[in-house]
Amino acid sequence: MTAVVGSRKVRREDPALLTGEARFVDDLVVPGALHAKVVRSPYAHARIRSIDTTEAQAMPGVVGVFTGADLRDDWANPLPCAWPVTDDMKSPEHWPLAVDEACFAGEGVAVVVAETREQARDAMEGVIVEYDELPVVLDLEDAASDSSLAHESLGTNKSYTWSLVPDSAAVDRAFADAQHTIKERYLQQRLIPMAIEPRGVCVIPEPYGGDFTIYSATQIPHILKVMLGITLGLAEHKLRVVAPSVGGGFGSKLNVYAEEALCLALANRLKRPVRWNEERIENTQATIQGRGVIQEIELAADADGNVTAVRANLLADMGAYLQLVTPGIPLLGAFLYHGVYDVPAYSFTCTGVFTNRTPTDAYRGAGRPEATYAIERAVDALARKIGMDPAEIRRRNFIASDKFPYDSAAGLTFDSGNYAAALEKALQLADYEGLRKAQADRRNEGSGTHLGVGLSSYVEMCGLAPSRVLASINYSAGGWEAATVRLMPTGKVQVVTGTTPHGQGHETSWSMIVADRLGVDPDDIDVLHSDTAISPHGMDTYGSRSLAVGGTAVFMACNKVIDKARSIAAHQFEAAEEDLEFVGGEFRVKGAPGRSMPLAEVAFEAFTAHNLPELVEPSLEASVAYDPPNFTFPFGTHVAVVEVEEETGRVRLVRYVAVDDCGNQINPLIVEGQVHGGVVQGVAQALFEEAVYDDNGQLLTSTLTDYLVPSAAEMPGIDTASTVTPSPTNPMGVKGVGEAGTIASTPAVMNAVIDALAPLGITELDMPASPLRVWDAIQDARSGGHER
Ligand code: MCN
Secondary structure, three states, rough: OOOOOOOOOOOOOOOHHOOOOOOOOHHHHHHHHHHEEEOOOOOEEEEEEEOOOHHOOOOOEEEEEEEEEHHHHHHOOOOOOOOOOOOOOOOOOOOOOOOOOEEOOOOOEEEEEEEHHHHHHHHOOEEEEEEEOOOOOOOOHHOOOOOOOHHHHOOEEEEEEEEEEEOOHHHHHHHHHHHHEEEEEEEEEOOOOOOOOOOOEEEEEEEOOOOEEEOOOOOOOOHHHHHHHHOOOOOOOHEEOOOOOOOOOOOOOOOOOOOHHHHEEEHHHHHHOOEEEHHHHHHHHHOOEEEEEEHHHHHHHEEOOOOEEEEEEEEEEEEEOOOOOOOHHHHHHHHHOOOOOOOHHHHHEEEEOOOOOOOEEOOOOOOOHHHHEEEEEEEEHHHHHHHHHOOHHHHHOOOOOOHHOEEEOOEEOOOEEEOHHHHHHHHHHHHHHHHHHHHHHHHHHHHOOOEEEEEEEOOEEOOOOOOHHHHOOOOOOOOOEEEEEOOOOOOOEEEEOOOOOOOOOHHHHHOOOOOOOOOOOHHHEEEEOOOOOOOOOOOOOOOOOOHHHHHHHHHHHHHHHHHHHHHHHHHHHHOOOOEEEEOOOOOEOEEEEEEEEEEEHHHHHHHHHOOOOOOOOOOEEEEEEOOOOOOOEEEEEEEEEEEEOOOOOOEEEEEEEEEOEEEEEOHHHHHHHHHHHHHHHHHHHHHOOOOEEOOOOOOOOOOOOOOOOOOOOHHOEEEEEEEOOOOOOOOEEEEOOOOOOHHHHHHHHHHHHHHHHHOOOOOOOOOOOHHHHHHHHHHHHHHOHHHH
16 A cells, blocks of 8 residues: 555545535524624723613614623633733733723624624614723833823733843853844734634524533634633533634634623523624734734854854733733744754843734744744844855854754754755755846846845744643643544544644545554545534644644554554454554464454454453544644745835745745645745735734724735745655654744745845835835935935
């Protein structure tokens, strides 16, 4: 039987998605369901003076209108933040509807429940809310100075300061002894996650026993179940959470949202199903946003350009509230501000502050794109300062391939790596030398269309996460994953996974892993997931964890199944277990070629239980909960080539090469797809996307006409390639890939833009490098010096 793992198998998920057959929350037909619409604060900061619901209550179809005060006793606890990063972290109480004070534009203040969605929407007009506007704080540095407060009651905007300074004297010494130092300041603009499917939730009270079934467009049904139980004070075993088809999440659906808690509370009160579906404008205002960080990074280097220390200081925008993992997002990058470089001294500090904007939280890469951006741009700045080629400074500073496992100055152990190999492959694929020559030619010709080449070499930590490491950084849950592999009596296989795919193709990948382990046709393997009644245990999908942790659990469950099957087969053969081998899906007695027993036959024996060895239980299935001993550390180099038009400031991405190393690959087609999607998302940050607020805290980019999500037309083809450096952390030697493209691409593109503009004297540019921003920078440079 030829190996399935490693083949470019087309995803089994795609026919339903591509033909419109997949069922999302909004497709569910639920007889008798009520529709909820949330009345939201138009102000970024205001005291709620009064809410008059009389008119709305009387409108056609309206079943109820509730304010935050009305529902206050329906919650046992505020919405959860599961990552109190420091013991003294400050966090304002976050109720599903604001009670006295609204702290961002879009925060819910009341909910209308009606027989139809249209009736609920109409009745929103009848809810009369009187507000007293309060001063807003939007700028991060203003927020840090407490010049005005995002929450009146909190007394400060500062949530926490978290530091990682293993040896401050070593850092000071490195800077004192340095031949070259640079200090850079970068802005990570806020990004709006734009899943094609907005959020949605539908809660159905079951007829008996006070049970609820909660359908939600979520990445985390398992975590949601626990958290909603705690928020509502409902017994967790009475809740069943199902994530049907989910149309993308990118981290934004890794959360416990007000509307989920609201629908559950309303269904509990009204004893009827209650559903809510997000409109796009709510998606931009009330779903979490990503990034929102001011970064200062300093490098110390010796005369040859060897980096001797990295010091990073962050000011991170929490937005108005701490959502599920808001404060921890910068920590996911905190260990990686030295990137792929062998840097002996390291220091990182982050302060999280509240502003009157939409809360931030995980967005694809979560902390790691920010870290990679800072170090990759800073290394380019150092190369510019000392007149060294960007490829050369990287080669010079890489952690050498013979140093793995590598203990970093920040305290991690990088599992495996060969950074130079990925760089050289990327340079070769992009024809780096040819590009540099073309660039020089263009410059010599005095062309007004500048060519820029940008590199980004990255390493990320994913496969979240060893539970004991999560404990050490105050995360409230574990990072293990569960799997069950079950042989049906006829030899077909059911796999139950605790991961929650929402575009990553786990059904295909997990079936491939099992096919190879058990010697079963992949089409005879079903993969069940995303329903807490079917897969009761799990930690869900985010942090490019699913393969390295959840896939490994599946792999290990297969091994357990084989172990049990071996004892059953040995009993049938009247042979010792050690004398059996399992090859190609069947047991054979070593050295007795005529005798074999396919796994399907063993499954049938286990089912009939007519002749099992003593103490062996009927049925053939095994469960595993796997807690990884370490993260995995994928890496690679991306090369971006841009043209920048001097007259218009327009940046065109003309070539993109991605070389990624995610260890052994289960399905290279899926890997490529993940890289493609990730790259486009990272390019979007560099060139197009930004959540823009006005001075009053109104989001100006609240529709898809203002918020520029790139389409295929803005992207060149992406040339992907890989190197393969297996991870020693797990038995399949795999590393994650779901976020790699996003992590690598933003700095590659920005380095290319700066590279293009360098002859004009431009060395700084904020993102996105929009035509206006680039044009402004060019005008500033022409008039005698570019300032940010
Ligand atoms: N894979 C593989 N071989 C490897 C690594 C991965 O074949 N060496 C395959 C896996 O088997 C799996 C897929 O690639 O089918 C992604 O695996 P992994 O890297 O473990 O990532 P996760 O499945 O945990 O996905 C999470 C990741 C994150 S964090 C975000 S954000 C993200 C992403 O995946 N959001 C996505 N990819 C997305 N893709 C889609 N379509 N939609 C999103 O919302």
